[in-house]
Every structure is written in structure tokens, then in C-alpha cells.
Amino acid sequence: GIQVEQSPPDLILQEGANSTLRCNFSDSVNNLQWFHQNPWGQLINLFYIPSGTKQNGRLSATTVATERYSLLYISSSQTTDSGVYFCAGGGRGGADGLTFGKGTHLIIQP
Amino acid sequence: GAVVSQHPSWVICKSGTSVKIECRSLDFQATTMFWYRQFPKQSLMLMATSNEGSKATYEQGVEKDKFLINHASLTLSTLTVTSAHPEDSSFYICSATTPSGRALEQYFGPGTRLTVT
Numbered sequence: 534g535i536q537v538e539q540s541p542p543d544l545i546l547q548e549g550a551n552s553t554l555r556c557n558f559s560d561s562v563n564n565l566q567w568f569h570q571n572p573w574g575q576l577i578n579l580f581y582i583p584s585g586t587k588q589n590g591r592l593s594a595t596t597v598a599t600e601r602y603s604l605l606y607i608s609s610s611q612t613t614d615s616g617v618y619f620c621a622g623g624g625r626g627g628a629d630g631l632t633f634g635k636g637t638h639l640i641i642q643p
Numbered sequence: 644g645a646v647v648s649q650h651p652s653w654v655i656c657k658s659g660t661s662v663k664i665e666c667r668s669l670d671f672q673a674t675t676m677f678w679y680r681q682f683p684k685q686s687l688m689l690m691a692t693s694n695e696g697s698k699a700t701y702e703q704g705v706e707k708d709k710f711l712i713n714h715a716s717l718t719l720s721t722l723t724v725t726s727a728h729p730e731d732s733s734f735y736i737c738s739a740t741t742p743s744g745r746a747l748e749q750y751f752g753p754g755t756r757l758t759v760t
Contacts, residue, residue: 564747574681574734574754581748600712619686623747630677630689630702631749 535560535622539634547642551608554618558601562622564597564606564629567605570617570636579605579618610641644668647739649752656727656759664722664755666737672717673739677712677749681734727759736751 536559546552556567565581580587580594580601587594591611596603607614617636623629645671646669656662666676675694679687691712692700709731710721711723724731734756738749 545690557645564749566748568751574736574756576687576724576736576751578748578750583747586759623686628690630679633679633686 535562535632537620537622537632537634539618539620539637541633541637542558543638543640544641545642546610548610548612549605550600550610551606552610552639554605554620554639556603556605556620556622558603558622560624561598561601562624564631565603565625566621566631567594567603568619568621569614570619571618572607576619607639612641612643615641616640645748645750647673647737647750647752649737649755651755653756656757658728658759659726660756661723661725662727662757663736664724664737664757666720666722666739666752668698668718668739668741671739671741672737673720673741674717675740676714676720677738678712678720678722679736681736681754683734685755687736690722710723719747724757727757729759732757732759 538557565583568576582594582596584598591608619636621631621633632636648667650665678690681687693714695714701707701731714720736754
């Protein structure tokens, strides 16, 4: 099956800093998503991005499908951005369950 | 749009009993639903894929007789943990795909925290 590697595993930043989270895939994926898991465990969909670049406010993501990696950018970090960020991929689209990376634990200090 | 609910949000049961968890897509029809499990401070692991009207497909290492999945309609899938034991204590999360629009994106429920005593 697909292997998903996320880096860094932990990241501590001051409020206002920018950060880049990376996700590498061992094989091509047709479904690639980024999530933020809140303290109650709910997964918040950030981006569905099997290829290309998308932006949503202070967050943006880029996936280079040919090189099997994706990046999540967080600009002007706020303390509310703290939490675990997961990327996940699936090989055959909607019929395929997602393989999750181990996550990046982000702490934004005031 | 694309809201998925789960019930209950948490449950405590005694060892040997069975527990049913419901996953509902509230504002769309989901041809496929997925069940994941997350242990503390770990990532999510896919347990099974559930298609409406057909038998679920289980991932390697997941006991189909222990984790019974039923997908009776396009908006409801259930996971029953049979003869639960303390090692089954975990956070169970379902997801669903919508067949229209961005058909490949999965939307996740809020999860169910199971504690087996």
C-alpha cells in the first residue's frame, strides 16, 4: 500500500511566524487531503488537492503530483493554529480509503 | 454542506458486551463510507470500506467478525464492536464521500470515543 511521510513531526513557532509542512508519498495518489485535527478529535478539511495550488486565507497548499509530494503553508501563525496536521492520500479516488501520515504537531506560542 | 455525524460521541461499556456506532451523512448521499481507528497520539488507520447494499471490505488485520459493518442506506453506516475488550478502546472515526461535485473528497464525522472496562 501507499506510504505517507510527514515532516517535521513537531514544530514550535512564535505567533506571527510562517511555517511549511511537507508530505511525501511512496506512490501516485488520486486523492490527497490536508486536515487539522482539533483538540476534540474532529478532523477539519483544509484542502482537497491531488495536484496544483490552492489558497484559503492564511493557508495554502501545493501538490506536485509528478514528484509525489505536497506542501502546506501557514502564514502569520496564530495560537489557534496549534494542533495536529495530517495529510492523507488514496490511490483510486473515492472508492479508496485514505492512508494517513503520522502528522505534524504544531505549537504556536504567544 | 457535506456534514457527517456520529452517534454516540463517547461510550463506556463492560468487557464482553457489544457496542454500535452510527455514521450518518446529513446533507448528501454517500455511496461509500469508511471507518478508521485512532489510538492515543497516533495517526488514523483505515479499518474498512463500506458500500451501500454490499458487504464491507476490511483491511488486513481487521477482524470482520469482531467489527461488523452495515451500510443499509445511502446516508447511514453502522459499526458494531462485538464482544468488546479493553484493547478495543480507541477513537473510531467514519468518513463519507459525496458522489457529486468533488467526488473524491472525504468528509469526516466527529468521532466516537470507546472505552471498554
